[in-house]
Amino acid sequence: MKRRAFTLVELLIVVIILGILAAVVIPQFSDASDDARLSSLTTNLQTIRGQIELYKIQHSAYPPTTTAFGPAMTVEAGGYGPYLQSVPNNPFNNKNDIGAGTATVGTTGWKYDPATGKFQANDDAEHAAL
Helix, strand or coil: CCCCCCCHHHHHHHHHHHHHHHHHHHHHHHHHHHHHHHHHHHHHHHHHHHHHHHHHHHHCCCCCCHHHHHHHHHCCECCECCCCCCCCCCCCCCCCCEEECCCCCCCCCEEEECCCCEEEECCCHHHHCC
């Protein structure tokens, strides 16, 4: 009775094919996670900017300073609000603190300029443009 088994060459061919498939599939997963982070960042920016506009309409001004932004937006202010339950994390650097519009990149999760009302991500130049 003869035993049938795989030869070494057949096994090597299967391993090579699996390696090629893995090399094709793995980059797609990393792209998907970057796309998810970008989508989350865009959603967070739209939400926060919308709440800043609502605050401006109800109070006839932007929050007075960068340091007062978080408390002014997350607690009831003058019978209005809260506008945000909490300041969300920036998905690219996992920080949720808010710096001045001139804050060094990466030192805070977000940048806010109360004079102009501009709110943006503070992780790199590409996301600051959103």
